[in-house]
Every structure is written in C-alpha cells, then in structure tokens.
Amino acid sequence: MKNKLTPVFYFIFQFAILNSQFSIINAQLYKSDSPFAHTYSIVAFDEKTGDMGVAVQSHWFSVGTIVTWGEAGVGVVATQSFVNPAFGPGGLDLLRKGKTPQEAVDELLKSDEGREFRQLAILDAKGNAASYTGKLCIQPAGNIVGKNFSVQANLMSNDRIWPAMAEAFQKSKGPLAERMLAALEAAEKAGGDVRGKQSAALLVVRAKSTGKVWEDRLVDIRIDDSSAPLPELRRLLKVHRAYDHMNNGDLAVEKNDMDLAMKEYSSAMKMFPDNLEMKYWTAVALANKGMMKEAIPMFKEIFKKDKNWKDLTPRLLPNGLLKVDGKQLEEILD
Numbered sequence: 001m002k003n004k005l006t007p008v009f010y011f012i013f014q015f016a017i018l019n020s021q022f023s024i025i026n027a028q029l030y031k032s033d034s035p036f037a038h039t040y041s042i043v044a045f046d047e048k049t050g051d052m053g054v055a056v057q058s059h060w061f062s063v064g065t066i067v068t069w070g071e072a073g074v075g076v077v078a079t080q081s082f083v084n085p086a087f088g089p090g091g092l093d094l095l096r097k098g099k100t101p102q103e104a105v106d107e108l109l110k111s112d113e114g115r116e117f118r119q120l121a122i123l124d125a126k127g128n129a130a131s132y133t134g135k136l137c138i139q140p141a142g143n144i145v146g147k148n149f150s151v152q153a154n155l156m157s158n159d160r161i162w163p164a165m166a167e168a169f170q171k172s173k174g175p176l177a178e179r180m181l182a183a184l185e186a187a188e189k190a191g192g193d194v195r196g197k198q199s200a201a202l203l204v205v206r207a208k209s210t211g212k213v214w215e216d217r218l219v220d221i222r223i224d225d226s227s228a229p230l231p232e233l234r235r236l237l238k239v240h241r242a243y244d245h246m247n248n249g250d251l252a253v254e255k256n257d258m259d260l261a262m263k264e265y266s267s268a269m270k271m272f273p274d275n276l277e278m279k280y281w282t283a284v285a286l287a288n289k290g291m292m293k294e295a296i297p298m299f300k301e302i303f304k305k306d307k308n309w310k311d312l313t314p315r316l317l318p319n320g321l322l323k324v325d326g327k328q329l330e331e332i333l334d
Contacts, residue, residue, distance in 0.1 A: 039063060040153035040161055040187045041078040044169060045127035046176040047148060050207025051218060052076045052123060055180035057200040057229055059193045064201025064222035072216035073125055073209040075101070081119040081137045081154045084112055091122045101130035119143070121150040125207065146170065151183060157191035164190040177204050177219045177237055185230055200229035202237065242271040246278055253285050261285060276302050280309050284316065288323045292331065299332050 039058030046052070054068045054076040069088030070076040075095040079087035087108050094104035101122040109115040109132060121131035121143065129150040131143040141154035144166045151165040168186030172179040181202060188197070204219040221236050223229040249264035265282040272278060280302050286295035303310040310333060316322035317329070324332065 039067065039080050039193065040151070040156065040165065040184070041067060041080060041121065042149060042151045042165055042169060042180050042183045043076045043078050043121045043123040043129060043131075044150075044176060044180055044183075045123055045129075045148040046179075047127065049176070050125070051176050051204055052125065052207070053176045053180050053202070053204040053219070054078050054123075055177075055184055055200075055202045056080070057184050057188065057193070057197060059195035059198045061199055062222070062224040063199040064203070064224070068201050068203045070203050070205040070217075071096075071209070072206040075122060075124040076203070076205065077123075078121040078152065079118070080152070081134065081141070082114060082117040084108075084114065084118055084120075087118070087120055091120075095122070095124050100124070101128050105130045105132050119152050119154050121152050123148075123150060153187065155194055157194040160190045161187045161192065177202055180204075181230070181234060181237060184233075188230055197229055198226065199224050200226075200233045202233055238271060242268045242275070242278065245271070246281065249282070249285070253289070258289055258291070276306055276309060284322055287328070287332065292324075292328060296331055303333075 039056055039060065041054065041056035043054045044052070052070060052075060054070055056063055056067045056078060058067070066083050066085050067078055067080050069079070069092060071092050074092050077088050077091040079085065090108055091104050094107060095101070099107065101124050104122050105120055108120065109118065112118065116134035116136040118134045119132065119137055119141065121129065123129040127148040129145050129148070131145055131150040131152050133141050133143045133152060133154065137154040140156045140159040140161070142159065142162050143150060143152035144162055146166055149166070149169050151162045151169070153162045153165070164186040165183040169179055169183040172182040184200065201222040202219055203217065206216045206218060209216055219237070219240060221233060221240060223232045226232050245264045245268035249261045249268070252261035252264060265278070265285070268278050269275070269282065279298055283295045283298035283302065286298070313322065313332060314329065
C-alpha cells in the first residue's frame with residue numbers, strides 16, 4: 001500500500017515546494033535585492049518645449065527613488081515590476097552614447113537573466129519611445145507606445161489601466177507635468193494597482209542641459225508614503241507652480257520691472273491666499289522699491305496673523321535683504 005499524505009500535510013508539502021522555487025528564482029534573478037515596484041508609469045515628451053518627463057504611482061514605499069530616472073538633453077527611464085535599478089543609469093548612458101530607445105531597451109534586456117520579470121520604458125530627447133513588458137510580470141500587465149510617450153503597468157486591477165493612461169495623456173493640454181499627472185489620475189480612476197496606493201513621483205527635465213543639475217530638473221516631486229499619493233502630488237505640483245511665480249517675481253524686481261513682479265506675485269498669492277511666506281516677501285520687495293504705501297498694509301496683515309514675521313523683519317536689515325531706513329522700519333513695525 002502506498003503512503004498517502006493527509007490534506008493538511010499535502011498543503012504544507014506543496015507550499016514548501018513553491019517557497020523553495022521562489023527562493024531559487026529570487027536568488028538567481030534578484031541578486032541586487034531588486035525591490036517589488038509593481039506599478040503604473042508614463043514617460044513623455046513635450047513637443048513645444050522639448051522637455052521630458054517620467055511619472056509613477058505604486059503601492060510601494062518611495063517608488064520614485066527606484067523607478068524614475070532622467071537627464072536633461074538625454075532622456076528619461078521608468079524601470080519597474082521586479083525592478084532592475086541598473087536600467088535607470090544604464091538606459092541613460094546608452095542614450096548618451098547615441099543608441100535609440102529601442103536599441104537601449106534591447107541591450108539592457110539582453111544581459112538580464114530576469115528580463116521576463118521586468119517592465120521598462122525609455123524615451124529620448126527627440127520624443128522617441130520604446131517599452132517592454134516581460135511575460136512573467138504579474139498580470140494584468142501591458143504597455144503602449146504612442147507619439148511622444150509610453151505608458152506601462154503591471155499588477156493592475158484590470159487591463160483597462162494603461163489604455164486609459166494613453167488616452168488621458170493624448171487628450172490633455174498644458175505643461176508636461178500636469179499632462180503626465182492626468183495620465184496617472186486616469187489610471188487610478190480606471191482601477192489602479194490591485195493592492196492600492198502608497199507613493200508617487202513626478203520628474204521633468206529640460207530639453208537641453210545647462211550643465212547645472214539643479215537647474216535642469218524643472219519638476220522633481222516625490223510622495224514617499226501616503227494614503228492618497230496622487231492628490232498630494234497634485235497639491236505639491238500646485239505649490240511648485242506658485243513658487244515659480246514667486247521666483248519669476250523676484251527676477252522681475254532685479255530687472256526693476258515692478259509691473260511684471262506684481263503680476264507674478266499676485267498669481268502666486270491667488271493660488272495660495274493663506275500662505276504668509278509669499279505675502280511677506282512680496283511686501284519686502286515692495287518696501288525695497290520704496291512702495292511703502294503698498295507694503296505697509298501687507299506687513300500689518302501678516303503680523304496680525306503671525307507675530308513671528310514681525311520678529312524676523314528687523315533681522316533683514318544688517319544683510320541688506322530689507323532696504324529701509326529707521327523711520328520706515330518703525331512704520332512697518334508700528
């Protein structure tokens with residue numbers, strides 16, 4: 001008579017086999033401790049400006065630190081599923097050497113034993129894109145390459161996610177960052193990651209490099225851990241745009257164009273009317289240009305809401321950030 005396993009022991013036996021097989025796969029394919037970034041993403045190009053971007057959302061902590069890669073004048077990369085992080089810098093290096101996105105994708109995958117578990121998208125500085133979805137990516141999974149973009153997703157709740165992203169991007173208008181975010185929001189509306197959501201990231205780089213990395217990254221926002229990463233990403237993108245207006249206002253002041261400066265400052269404050277920081281530095285700029293009639297009421301309003309700004313104001317005189325005389329300072333602080 002043959003020995004038979006009870007149902008309980010049979011289950012344990014099968015689980016042990018599966019666990020052993022997964023351990024072997026893990027040891028072979030993920031020697032670099034590749035993280036699980038099952039997710040959806042987009043790489044895209046702005047025809048008007050030449051800027052390039054990559055955006056992503058996932059139910060994984062700090063997805064932007066491993067999935068999104070970009071370099072001004074070169075291109076952008078999204079590497080996901082069972083992530084091979086080396087595809088990020090490796091893809092950019094291949095583009096820098098003159099490879100097309102498709103050639104870069106092919107070369108990276110050729111040397112990767114875990115290629116069937118990977119998902120990869122690369123876009124160059126001309127808007128050409130290529131992407132790949134391995135056969136062993138957790139389903140539903142897929143990718144679409146279109147004019148100036150590629151969308152890709154895996155471990156989704158359904159197979160409508162990446163088509164929804166492609167449609168949203170193609171129909172959207174405005175700056176590249178907002179268009180990519182619209183694609184992410186369309187993915188979430190269509191069902192999103194079957195596990196839920198946790199982190200998101202948005203990166204936009206210049207068409208041409210200035211040689212200064214801090215200037216070449218036009219937008220670089222990450223939400224590392226949130227129950228609502230996309231709403232938070234949209235909120236921070238709005239903050240980013242408001243501070244763009246503030247920076248433009250400061251530049252206008254330097255050029256003595258106060259009409260343009262006030263237009264930029266007003267645009268920022270309209271976006272965030274309760275932001276005292278924006279109002280404060282606007283008031284400082286006005287005072288520095290001798291426009292005390294406009295500056296003083298603004299200072300008064302700020303000080304009434306938060307006296308710490310009043311305490312700060314005299315400290316700006318020694319280093320020349322506030323250029324007023326003693327009498328004017330008294331009027332401001334009165």
